[in-house]
Amino acid sequence: xxxxxxxxxxxxxxxxxxxxxxxxxxxxxxxxxxxxxxxxxxxxxxxxxxxxxxxxxxxxxxxxxxxxxxxxxxxxxxxxxxxxxxxxxxxxxxxxxxxxxxxxxxxxxxxxxxxxxxxxxxxxxxxxxxxxxxxxxxxxxxxxxxxxxxxxxxxx
Amino acid sequence: xxxxxxxxxxxxxxxxxxxxxxxxxxxxxxxxxxxxxxxxxxxxxxxxxxxxxxxxxxxxxxxxxxxxxxxxxxxxxxxxxxxxxxxxxxxxxxxxxxxxxxxxxxxxxxxxxxxxxxxxxxxxxxxxxxxxxxxxxxxxxxxxxxxxxxxxxxxxxxxxxxxxxxxxxxxxxxxxxxxxxxxxxxxxxxxxxxxxxxxxxxxxxxxxxxxxxxxxxxxxxxxxxxxxxxxxxxxxxxxxxxxxxxxxxxxxxxxxxxxxxxxxxxxxxxxxxxxxxxxxxxxxxxxxxxxxxxxxxxxxxxxxxxxxxxxxxxxxxxxxxxxxxxxxxxxxxxxxxxxxxxxxxxxxxxxxxxxxxxxxxxxxxxxxxxxxxxxxxxxxxxxxxxxxxxxxxxxxxxxxxxxxxxxxxxxxxxxxxxxxx
Numbered sequence: 001x002x003x004x005x006x007x008x009x010x011x012x013x014x015x016x017x018x019x020x021x022x023x024x025x026x027x028x029x030x031x032x033x034x035x036x037x038x039x040x041x042x043x044x045x046x047x048x049x050x051x052x053x054x055x056x057x058x059x060x061x062x063x064x065x066x067x068x069x070x071x072x073x074x075x076x077x078x079x080x081x082x083x084x085x086x087x088x089x090x091x092x093x094x095x096x097x098x099x100x101x102x103x104x105x106x107x108x109x110x111x112x113x114x115x116x117x118x119x120x121x122x123x124x125x126x127x128x129x130x131x132x133x134x135x136x137x138x139x140x141x142x143x144x145x146x147x148x149x150x151x152x153x154x155x156x
Numbered sequence: 157x158x159x160x161x162x163x164x165x166x167x168x169x170x171x172x173x174x175x176x177x178x179x180x181x182x183x184x185x186x187x188x189x190x191x192x193x194x195x196x197x198x199x200x201x202x203x204x205x206x207x208x209x210x211x212x213x214x215x216x217x218x219x220x221x222x223x224x225x226x227x228x229x230x231x232x233x234x235x236x237x238x239x240x241x242x243x244x245x246x247x248x249x250x251x252x253x254x255x256x257x258x259x260x261x262x263x264x265x266x267x268x269x270x271x272x273x274x275x276x277x278x279x280x281x282x283x284x285x286x287x288x289x290x291x292x293x294x295x296x297x298x299x300x301x302x303x304x305x306x307x308x309x310x311x312x313x314x315x316x317x318x319x320x321x322x323x324x325x326x327x328x329x330x331x332x333x334x335x336x337x338x339x340x341x342x343x344x345x346x347x348x349x350x351x352x353x354x355x356x357x358x359x360x361x362x363x364x365x366x367x368x369x370x371x372x373x374x375x376x377x378x379x380x381x382x383x384x385x386x387x388x389x390x391x392x393x394x395x396x397x398x399x400x401x402x403x404x405x406x407x408x409x410x411x412x413x414x415x416x417x418x419x420x421x422x423x424x425x426x427x428x429x430x431x432x433x434x435x436x437x438x439x440x441x442x443x444x445x446x447x448x449x450x451x452x453x454x455x456x457x458x459x460x461x462x463x464x465x466x467x468x469x470x471x472x473x474x475x476x477x478x479x480x481x482x483x484x485x486x487x488x489x490x491x492x493x494x495x496x497x498x499x500x501x502x503x504x505x506x507x508x509x510x511x512x513x514x515x516x517x518x519x520x521x522x523x524x525x526x527x528x529x530x531x532x533x534x535x536x537x538x539x540x541x542x543x544x545x546x547x548x549x550x551x552x553x554x555x556x557x558x559x560x561x562x563x564x565x566x567x568x569x570x571x572x573x574x575x576x577x
């Protein structure tokens with residue numbers, strides 16, 4: 001064999017069927033050589049400092065069991081930076097505070113609104129063109145489904 | 157040691173209501189596969205007298221009269237909600253046994269200094285707030301009694317606000333309460349056993365509790381004797397943190413439409429084998445025997461009826477989907493008769509044993525697929541069941557079940573999220 005192609009195991013090609021054309025295979029006339037570069041030199045000094053890569057999931061989701069995703073339809077909350085089609089990260093484990101943005105259930109419908117305490121009860125505020133506020137009096141039951149933690153939308 | 161049993165109220169209906177508040181206060185049923193029978197009923201439907209398992213076509217009139225809303229089973233949703241509920245409950249004790257999709261036992265050993273009712277109320281309100289599911293909690297000295305306590309909580313027979321702690325009752329109070337409950341409500345006492353017990357004058361839970369365990373063992377079985385002991389607050393069943401390996405795995409389903417030919421039957425059987433074999437490997441077992449069966453619709457008496465099963469012992473136990481499929485299809489070809497409208501097919505994997513302790517045979521050939529199977533399981537775990545499957549399971553799947561009234565998979569598909577305006 002004057003000229004051989006060596007596979008990683010040192011077997012001449014052409015005897016055991018097709019061989020994967022591996023990068024790093026070296027043609028050397030008459031000279032069996034290692035087919036793969038051997039790592040040498042200092043080991044990476046960073047190996048002791050390897051940490052888990054940042055996870056957006058962990059950043060956005062505080063209580064996994066209580067977190068649900070909800071899609072926004074319409075522009076009733078653009079003033080709060082919440083747009084049509086946004087993905088909302090909703091945490092049911094949090095108690096809504098005054099002025100929290102929440103998912104409220106009004107007539108069996110999910111609404112994303114800002115819940116404000118007022119003397120007459122709770123005011124569900126919108127902030128989009130043509131969207132009025134809804135007053136929930138003390139005699140009506142306000143169902144807050146969850147507190148909106150994040151609104152996610154593409155920028156470019 | 158006290159044990160709590162936590163159970164989701166009308167679990168499937170409650171899951172649907174979390175995402176569709178319009179269903180609140182209205183009569184709702186969830187139907188089994190192929191929209192056949194009621195598998196979950198809201199309280200409003202129970203009040204109308206609809207029993208568990210009532211076929212949907214039998215409640216049509218009632219449904220029209222009372223506006224019953226019927227939904228197909230959305231198992232992807234229920235499984236996710238169940239996982240959330242179980243995870244929240246696991247914070248309340250290191251000993252948790254998940255008994256079914258909607259109930260779990262919690263061992264409350266070491267909680268002696270806590271007020272258990274307050275502890276249980278905390279579980280209830282946290283599951284309700286975090287996951288949206290209403291639950292009831294029963295507390296007692298044994299698993300059997302805690303199931304009964306849960307029944308009492310649900311029916312408001314004892315306790316308050318969805319929590320019933322039987323350990324708080326005096327002996328007379330307990331005896332008076334159990335005398336009002338039918339023996340059929342006891343865990344493990346099915347309709348047949350209750351009838352046999354009734355024949356011997358045992359009608360109430362209290363009567364069974366007072367029965368002599370040795371006599372019960374002689375006349376019934378050691379299992380019923382254990383139930384009697386458990387009713388007397390003598391623990392015989394412990395909390396199983398790890399589910400015991402199943403003794404057999406069944407996969408069967410009714411078809412969406414009648415199936416006449418062998419080809420779609422083969423696809424169905426191969427699909428059921430793939431599902432069952434995945435479960436088999438997940439619990440680290442191999443199967444020594446397969447049963448395959450097919451049948452027509454027994455409720456359509458005017459149609460020709462045929463029902464046949466075949467049990468196939470395997471030369472060597474296996475967990476290889478391809479090998480098991482070959483065996484099941486070999487059996488199917490032997491029981492198939494043309495000219496019938498088949499409604500259901502199923503397979504059972506039996507004689508299960510531990511995959512790691514196998515006596516190898518001289519002519520063993522099929523274990524060479526072990527690595528292929530582990531790759532298939534890993535791929536399907538990441539990209540979803542059936543991503544990598546044998547071609548025998550078919551492409552068109554004309555036989556798959558009907559789920560026409562299914563709600564969106566709100567928590568597992570990006571394109572099916574709940575909408576807020």
